[in-house]
Amino acid sequence: MNVRVQVSMVFHLDKCIGCHTCSLACKNLWTSRPGTEYMWWNNVETKPGTGYPTLYEDQEEYRGGWEVKDGDLRLKLNTRAGELLNIAYNPRLPSLDDYYEPWTYTYGDLIDAPPQEDQPVFKPVSLVTGNEMEVEAGPNWDDDLGGSSIYAANDPNLSSLSEEQRQQLFNVERVVFFYLPRICNHCMNPSCVAACPAGAIYKRGEDGIVLVSQEKCMGWRMCVSGCPYKKVYYNWETGKSEKCILCYPRLETGQAPACMHSCVGRIRYLGVLLYDADRIHSTASRPDHELVEAQREMILDPFDPEVVRHAKANGVGDHVIDSARKSPVFKFVKKWKIALPLHPEFRTLPMLFYVPPLLPVTGFMTDDGLYESSSDFFSSLENARLPMRYMANLFTAGDEEQVIRVYRKLMAGRYYKRAQTVGDFDGAQVAKMIAEAETTAEELEEIYELSSLAGFDERFVIPPFSREAAIELVQITQVRQEGGGMGFIHEPRRGL
Amino acid sequence: MQAFFFIAFPYIALILAVGVGLYRYFSHRFTYSSLSSQLLEKRQLFWGSVPWHYGITLILFAHLLPVIFPAAAGAILGNHTRLVVLELTGLALGLYCVFGIVGLVARRVPTGSAARAVTSPMDWILLLVLAYQTLSGVGIALFERWGAAWYLSTAVPWLRSLVRLHPDASTVIGLPVFIQTHFISGFLVILLFPFTRLVHVFAIPIEYLWRPYQVVVWNHDPQPPHAPVSPVPVAAMPPTPSESTDKERRQLLARLSIIAGGITAAIVGIPSIGFLLGLRKTPETWRSLGPVDSFPVGETTAVSFLDSSPLPWAGVTAKTAAWLRREGPEQFIAFSINCTHLGCPVRWLPNANLFMCPCHGGVFYKDGTVASGPPPKPLATYPVRIREGAVEILTSPLPITTV
Numbered sequence: 001m002n003v004r005v006q007v008s009m010v011f012h013l014d015k016c017i018g019c020h021t022c023s024l025a026c027k028n029l030w031t032s033r034p035g036t037e038y039m040w041w042n043n044v045e046t047k048p049g050t051g052y053p054t055l056y057e058d059q060e061e062y063r064g065g066w067e068v069k070d071g072d073l074r075l076k077l078n079t080r081a082g083e084l085l086n087i088a089y090n091p092r093l094p095s096l097d098d099y100y101e102p103w104t105y106t107y108g109d110l111i112d113a114p115p116q117e118d119q120p121v122f123k124p125v126s127l128v129t130g131n132e133m134e135v136e137a138g139p140n141w142d143d144d145l146g147g148s149s150i151y152a153a154n155d156p157n158l159s160s161l162s163e164e165q166r167q168q169l170f171n172v173e174r175v176v177f178f179y180l181p182r183i184c185n186h187c188m189n190p191s192c193v194a195a196c197p198a199g200a201i202y203k204r205g206e207d208g209i210v211l212v213s214q215e216k217c218m219g220w221r222m223c224v225s226g227c228p229y230k231k232v233y234y235n236w237e238t239g240k241s242e243k244c245i246l247c248y249p250r251l252e253t254g255q256a257p258a259c260m261h262s263c264v265g266r267i268r269y270l271g272v273l274l275y276d277a278d279r280i281h282s283t284a285s286r287p288d289h290e291l292v293e294a295q296r297e298m299i300l301d302p303f304d305p306e307v308v309r310h311a312k313a314n315g316v317g318d319h320v321i322d323s324a325r326k327s328p329v330f331k332f333v334k335k336w337k338i339a340l341p342l343h344p345e346f347r348t349l350p351m352l353f354y355v356p357p358l359l360p361v362t363g364f365m366t367d368d369g370l371y372e373s374s375s376d377f378f379s380s381l382e383n384a385r386l387p388m389r390y391m392a393n394l395f396t397a398g399d400e401e402q403v404i405r406v407y408r409k410l411m412a413g414r415y416y417k418r419a420q421t422v423g424d425f426d427g428a429q430v431a432k433m434i435a436e437a438e439t440t441a442e443e444l445e446e447i448y449e450l451s452s453l454a455g456f457d458e459r460f461v462i463p464p465f466s467r468e469a470a471i472e473l474v475q476i477t478q479v480r481q482e483g484g485g486m487g488f489i490h491e492p493r494r495g496l
Numbered sequence: 497m498q499a500f501f502f503i504a505f506p507y508i509a510l511i512l513a514v515g516v517g518l519y520r521y522f523s524h525r526f527t528y529s530s531l532s533s534q535l536l537e538k539r540q541l542f543w544g545s546v547p548w549h550y551g552i553t554l555i556l557f558a559h560l561l562p563v564i565f566p567a568a569a570g571a572i573l574g575n576h577t578r579l580v581v582l583e584l585t586g587l588a589l590g591l592y593c594v595f596g597i598v599g600l601v602a603r604r605v606p607t608g609s610a611a612r613a614v615t616s617p618m619d620w621i622l623l624l625v626l627a628y629q630t631l632s633g634v635g636i637a638l639f640e641r642w643g644a645a646w647y648l649s650t651a652v653p654w655l656r657s658l659v660r661l662h663p664d665a666s667t668v669i670g671l672p673v674f675i676q677t678h679f680i681s682g683f684l685v686i687l688l689f690p691f692t693r694l695v696h697v698f699a700i701p702i703e704y705l706w707r708p709y710q711v712v713v714w715n716h717d718p719q720p721p722h723a724p725v726s727p728v729p730v731a732a733m734p735p736t737p738s739e740s741t742d743k744e745r746r747q748l749l750a751r752l753s754i755i756a757g758g759i760t761a762a763i764v765g766i767p768s769i770g771f772l773l774g775l776r777k778t779p780e781t782w783r784s785l786g787p788v789d790s791f792p793v794g795e796t797t798a799v800s801f802l803d804s805s806p807l808p809w810a811g812v813t814a815k816t817a818a819w820l821r822r823e824g825p826e827q828f829i830a831f832s833i834n835c836t837h838l839g840c841p842v843r844w845l846p847n848a849n850l851f852m853c854p855c856h857g858g859v860f861y862k863d864g865t866v867a868s869g870p871p872p873k874p875l876a877t878y879p880v881r882i883r884e885g886a887v888e889i890l891t892s893p894l895p896i897t898t899v
Contacts, residue, residue: 080705087700088549095538096610128536129613194709197701205714218529218699236614239531280710494527494616 002277003300003311005320006188006208006351007246007270007462008329009260010339011181012451013357014410015267018179020044020140022259022268026183029258030245035237037102037127040139041244042259044181048155048169048390049142051180053098056230057156057343063092064228065191065346066284073285073347077195077226084197092225096236100137102127128236146177157393165387176385178357180394181267183259184231184244185342185350186210188275188298189284192243195226201241207272208351209246217241228346238494256460269450271327271461272320273334273351274300274311284347288397291344298349299334302327323463328450329353336447338406345397355451356391356403358410381407408437413444413451501680502665506658509687516690517698530696536610540603548596551589555633558586562648563655564767567813573645574841576854582644583637590634597627622692625684632678640675642840642855649839651679659768670872703753708745780804780892785820787886791828796821796844796862799830804891818878818889819844819851821862830889831864832876842875851875 026042045051059065063077077083077092105122113120126133142151147170152158158166168174186203190210193201200216201223203209212223212232219239223232232243247257255261260268275298283294300307302324311321324330332339332355339353381388381404388400388407396402412433419425434441450458521528534541562569573579601623604611636643650667657664668679688694783801791797796819803816819831819842831851833841840855850867851860858869865874879890 075709084701084704089538089542089545090534093534093538096535128610129608131608189710193711196711197704198699199701199703199707199711202711202713205712215525218696218701219532220701221532221534234532234535236531236533236535238526239529240526494531495524 001300001307001310003274003307003314003316004208004277005206005316005324006186006273006275007251008186008208008273008327008333008351008353009183009257010269010329010332010353010355012267012269012355013178013180014355015265015451016044016179016181016357017265018044018046018144019264021262021264022181023139025258025262026244029247031242033237034127035235036233036242038096038099039233039235039242041231041233041242042181042183044140044179046140046143046146046151046177047180047394048146048152048158048177048386049148050151050154052139053094053230055098055154055156056094057228059228059346061092062094062225062228062230064226064230065348066189066194067347068285071285073281075191075194075226076228077191077222083195083222087197087220090221090225093221093234094224094230096128097137100139100141101133103133103135103138144177147172147175152177157390160393160398161387161389165389169386174385178386180342180354181259182229182231182342183352184210184246185229185348185352186244186246188277188295188349188351189280189347190227191346191348192223192227192232195222196220197222201232204248207248207251209248209251210243211245211248212241212243214238214240214242228343228348229350251462254462254464256456260460266454266459269328269332269454269459271329272324272463273327273329274302274307274316274321274324276300280349284349288345289399289402291347292340292396292399292402295341295344295349296334296337299330301334302330317463320463323461326461328454328459328461331446331450336409336443338409338447340395340403340406342394343397344395354395355410356395356406357386358407358414381411405438408433409439409444409447412437412439413447416441416444417448498665498669498676501676502654502668503658503663505680506683507663509683513686513689517695520690520695528695529699530693531614531616533611533614536614537603540599540611544596544599544603546596547592548600551593551596552630555586555589555593558589559647563652563659566648566652566656569652570648571813573648579642579645583642586644587634587637590630590637593630594634597623597630601627618688618692622688622694625681625688629678629681629685632674632681636675636678640672640838642838645840645855646838649834706749706753708749780890782881782883782888783891784883785887785889788882789885791820791822791887793822793824796846798833798844799889801889801891816891817841819875820880820887820889826882828880828882828887829864830878830880832878834876835871836866836873836875837869837871 023040023042023044027040031037031039031041040052043052051057055061056064059076065076066073067076068074075083078086103124103126105124107122109120109122123132124135125131142148145151149170153170158169161169169176186208187210188208190201190203193203193210196217197220198216198218200213200218202211202213204211217240219234219241221234221241223241223243224230224234226232232241234240235242247255247259250257256270260270279294279298283291283298286294300311302308302311302321308321312318329339333353339355341350341353344350388403389398391407392398392400392403412430415425415430415433419427419430434444534545573582603609604615604619604623606612640646650671654665654668668676685694689697781804785799785801798817799820800815800817802814817833819833821829821831823829831842835842835853835855835858837853837856837858840853842851842853842858842860844851849862851862851864853859853869853871856870858871859867860871860875861867863874864877866872878892881888881890
């Protein structure tokens, strides 16, 4: 057993209101520099939808992640030699149009315009070339466009749905969508690291954060293709790849990541997990439907004395083990098993988890203008507006059984609390639901507490800051934010 | 002036390339790469970058290998069919490169294009020099035929003399100016190397072929300074196998890469040191060509013999040839087989009583003087003597061409 520590996050999708505050907090802090304008280390996409960059989930096109071929786990992108042969031109690289061309406006025209008949206007100009441009796409261009024939209809996750199920999704009265906030998954088996020819991307041993060394990065761009989530971005100004750094300078000083701290819906939970690094390869090689369970097994129980002993032998401090026991992520993922990884079939063992969104209430107007919800108050799995098949494609590599198990528990929780607070449900029915969900009233109570009432200190649990471990404290990393990046001793300029 | 361009300038270029290259690597490593613009524009890039990189890599090897193995290159090119095939292959690769570099320049030209927006002044200088270098190379292949052959007798001795630190530009000084500019701009590319994006040539990540897929970096030692006090008896506590195997694997890999590096260094280093030490004195040896009676008076015959300092592994490539003419009972002349124009092997035509050069139509009389064509001087000769009824020839590295 090789115990390692991972800082990990849970997104409670039911609580996400799609306000993009997280994206803006991140953008203002990290990616407001030239060359990074198009990057959204944190983005919130509407599902069903094509995502950002567009159709990033289509690995037949982008070849991200891993595949098991002849019993061997290998990069989907290419062989090692094949990658080197493609080094002059990466055939699987998205172009800027797959994200969007960043632009600004000629605001100066409003002030500098000479006296004239008409009001002056400003025009959009490209932030790349400085030319006037036609804005055709932008951040969240598909925002809220569930049911759209351009965006939602092309969602790769809809491919295995039946024709009837798909029809329903685009039926105007039943149009449905939810939000999916995404940052780098800081995977246990990161394919961006494996795809980097220069060896510039690495996973930090202490907390599992995946970073790109800006000095070592040669800009071969294989990581961009290699990451199935397209969460590594190429900075066209500096010629280096950049990605979400999980706000490690903030974490090291005891602050929550900017996206988490600014989250209006309080959907995010952050804590440490202990995992067994010896099992990375075998877990990532398992058949599709076993991946979620195998990954959950890799995550270790910090209350198990055997785990603690091995952790200490590996240099994991008492305060880390202590915070692993209080970790909200551990509870959602391992204890209650209601948080699932995004697209486990990419086999990168992503370490960010999602509590799937409960099915939206189906409501309608009555003749006298009153709003009524449908007879089965919280809807049911059978007539879910978003088919279980779709959720399974997102979170369990297509295995509906596992998604349904999560939903049973979430539904049981809702009915249980409704019966308790409003009392319009039959106790026997609720008891039956709890039994079906293989849970207990106590567990549902705990889930409720952490989901609905938890304060910041319960949602954000990291080991206390230790002076000897905080290398970033001796450098003021944000000092070069405007100039071109953080954490440099020299200014990151390319020269002529 | 020529001394500057062919002796001083190459050394200036090389010293700057190495010196500034190292300085830039260690002090500005951030800039030690090529700024890719594929994200911004990829359709044109494909048609430029792929032909350019594949073409120029092969062309570079074709230029380097004869410098390192001139004898072997000579043996390969001695056959007419092989020479024609290699010439045509080289020309095709050159045109492939031209296609690539034109594409690479063209995509950066239009004002307002995304590629133009990320083009620096040094990029322009580099692109222009590279474009000139490629175009002049193809021009030489087209208008000064059989470059594969005469390269061996002109540029190769000069380049080798540079490596030996005994610079001798005599073999290139008389060449047409057009060819000379190709040499000079070649060294200009080397000079530009540390000042441009060209540094990425020395950043090709070969180690990717064997490094482990996953890279984990510990900012601090993963082991605690004090071993934890274990409540379990030592015997009952198995050593964590993962760590030890991990460490062993790392050590093994470290050792393997040292061995691989050592072998590579030896392959490159030993011959280089050999050059520097061994070839400074001009070796001279008398070699027997056979009994005097086997050469009829008034006839010219091809003779072959070992060169003055054959390498143990040189095999057939150590053999060299000459045309031997018996003028009288005691009089022999041995002509070098290399044309004095660009060094191609001349051929004796007994019916015409003339030496003919196949490359550019040089013709020599039976006494080696120029009859017609571009050769500026008569054929070179070797000293010959008669010892104990056998003809002997003094072998020594002859200046293959006189230009």
